[in-house]
Amino acid sequence: MSGAPNPVFCTLNAVSLLAFLPFFVIDINIDPTMFDLGPFTLTWHGLFTAIGIIAGVSLSVWLAKKDGIPPEIAQEIALVGVPCAIVGARLFYCFEHWDVFGSDLPRIVTGITEGGITLYGGLLGGVFGGLAYALWHKWPIAITLDAAAFGMILGQGLGRVGDLINGEHHGTASSLPWAVRYVNPNTLGEIGKSVHPTAGGYELVGDFVILGILFLLRKKIRVPGWVFCCYIAIYGVMRYFLSNFRMDEQVLWRVPVPELVSGLLIGTAVIAAGILYRHPGPITPEYAERVWGDLDDEQDAPPPPDAKNTATA
Numbered sequence: 001m002s003g004a005p006n007p008v009f010c011t012l013n014a015v016s017l018l019a020f021l022p023f024f025v026i027d028i029n030i031d032p033t034m035f036d037l038g039p040f041t042l043t044w045h046g047l048f049t050a051i052g053i054i055a056g057v058s059l060s061v062w063l064a065k066k067d068g069i070p071p072e073i074a075q076e077i078a079l080v081g082v083p084c085a086i087v088g089a090r091l092f093y094c095f096e097h098w099d100v101f102g103s104d105l106p107r108i109v110t111g112i113t114e115g116g117i118t119l120y121g122g123l124l125g126g127v128f129g130g131l132a133y134a135l136w137h138k139w140p141i142a143i144t145l146d147a148a149a150f151g152m153i154l155g156q157g158l159g160r161v162g163d164l165i166n167g168e169h170h171g172t173a174s175s176l177p178w179a180v181r182y183v184n185p186n187t188l189g190e191i192g193k194s195v196h197p198t199a200g201g202y203e204l205v206g207d208f209v210i211l212g213i214l215f216l217l218r219k220k221i222r223v224p225g226w227v228f229c230c231y232i233a234i235y236g237v238m239r240y241f242l243s244n245f246r247m248d249e250q251v252l253w254r255v256p257v258p259e260l261v262s263g264l265l266i267g268t269a270v271i272a273a274g275i276l277y278r279h280p281g282p283i284t285p286e287y288a289e290r291v292w293g294d295l296d297d298e299q300d301a302p303p304p305p306d307a308k309n310t311a312t313a
Contacts, residue, residue, distance in 0.1 A: 074144070123152065168188040171197060225272070229269040243258045
């Protein structure tokens with residue numbers, strides 16, 4: 001007998017399928033520690049953090065070079081910014097979990113290979129460190145920040161792979177088919193519990209989506225420094241909403257700390273965009289050619305004030 005499918009039958013099939021979805025969970029049975037060699041411990045978290053740093057710095061240096069920033073200058077800023085980012089990430093995490101580290105201060109240093117860093121702290125530490133160093137040398141700040149944005153979000157995304165393996169950021173319970181369940185006895189996650197893959201799943205994917213958006217914006221934005229401001233704002237919005245899927249968020253004034261920091265970063269990005277529009281600082285000829293092209297072309301919008309200054313190395 002032919003005809004339209006029975007809607008009741010289709011509904012029952014859909015309900016039956018949904019009933020089996022909780023069984024479609026991703027089991028992660030990986031020891032967070034790769035190996036021990038005497039006093040040295042190599043963890044997946046440490047490995048992917050290192051990969052993220054190398055890849056991120058390489059990408060930023062390459063993009064900075066295309067915009068006229070000599071590689072040695074970009075590398076020098078990275079040599080200052082990366083250690084500041086690591087220190088900032090660790091200190092921010094320890095501040096958030098002072099109940100754990102307050103009575104064991106040496107663990108702030110000795111326990112870093114086990115995980116325990118906060119990307120917000122890394123973002124703040126790296127930006128402030130690199131920015132202060134670049135300002136001291138009077139290098140093109142806005143162009144450098146734009147290049148740094150790509151490396152930072154790439155490094156964050158790659159570093160999140162280590163978080164996915166470790167399971168250190170506890171997600172809320174989930175029965176979705178992409179939920180993860182940590183079963184290794186040495187995991188930092190909650191053994192046997194199906195949870196949302198927050199840091200190592202949603203944020204990992206989100207970081208690479210942001211990276212793609214930044215490459216699109218790089219072709220459209222005509223104000224130096226605005227790509228970096230977009231990075232800060234978009235990441236802040238993403239991190240704000242992902243806070244709802246995390247169980248390990250510290251609270252201040254009854255509000256999760258990441259949500260407070262997200263709001264602060266978004267506001268800072270808007271203010272910085274206004275400042276950079278009026279005072280973009282030195283501009284390299286390579287950047288001017290890539291972004292504005294022929295400045296005499298009537299169809300081209302004029303560059304922002306002070307933007308015709310030429311950078312000097």
